[in-house]
Amino acid sequence: MSDNEDAPAPVPSPHGTQAWINLMRAQQRVLALIERDLKAAGLPGLGWYDVLWELSRAHGGRLRPFEIEERTLLAQYNLSRLIDRLEREGLVERQVFDDDGRGRWVLITEKGRALRSTMWDVYAKAIAKHVGARLPDAGAAQLADLLSRLL
Amino acid sequence: MSDNEDAPAPVPSPHGTQAWINLMRAQQRVLALIERDLKAAGLPGLGWYDVLWELSRAHGGRLRPFEIEERTLLAQYNLSRLIDRLEREGLVERQVFDDDGRGRWVLITEKGRALRSTMWDVYAKAIAKHVGARLPDAGAAQLADLLSRLL
DNA sequence: TACTAATACATGCAATTGCATCTAAATAGT
């Protein structure tokens, strides 16, 4: 035996490798374009959007930090500081969580909801421009499906 | 008229949006897994790999910084400092570029080639495990093709 | 030639990230 792994083939197929490279490049490229559009509109980046979005659609407009963490894939220490920044801007508030003295609620404010909505106007157009316009709708659906298998 | 953009539809289709979300998530997730494997093997991250790879396949094992920049999508100031770090580790060398006093060559060393090769052993297995094993080869090919349209 | 703009790369400084660790509070084991 030439390898000590268990099931999966140890060498990636050329197609698998190409898929990975394109995944990296496409994401970097489109992300940069979308962030550029947001910045050009004087708006914060997608990190802020993601948190505000999860909060705004959560029941009661609030979540525990660890719940946001799960939904956004942000690292715990990054999220903790991101919440600091959001709080400083009045977009969210931290509240005590009575059932567990360690816990906090993070509650989105009206200002936070308004900003998320404004951001979506720009974000949605950016997605349409940088993704939708480059792929027929059926292709987008197929892409979404293939990518979902990596999740 | 309700919009000031030119050709593309201003609102993304649900499929386009889903494709974008999955693109972000899949890339984040797989990237994190691959970086974890590299770190577990005591190796540097993909940023180093990308530069070493471009250099090792370039004619004469050397490129100008701006050429690396184009090939890797690294920002100019980030690349400049990344080269500093690579140079400190003896993986590359900076040389003067005689035809243009502003320019530099970045030359990969034997040590740099060796490290890239070692990294590839781990990287290739990680791609196989985190991408190849989740997608049939035909699916990977299709994914690569769809993503290439975003590039 | 002298002057202005553009190109190639580097760097000071502030903001963000990653890592390790810390505190406080809840749970588990005895």
Next chain:
DNA sequence: ACTATTTAGATGCAATTGCATGTATTAGTA
């Protein structure tokens, strides 16, 4: 109840990133 573990979240510090700008050199233009 008492100690050890685990969990939620925060934080000090070093490394990296982003932004703006700096330096040197070449190209363009009057």
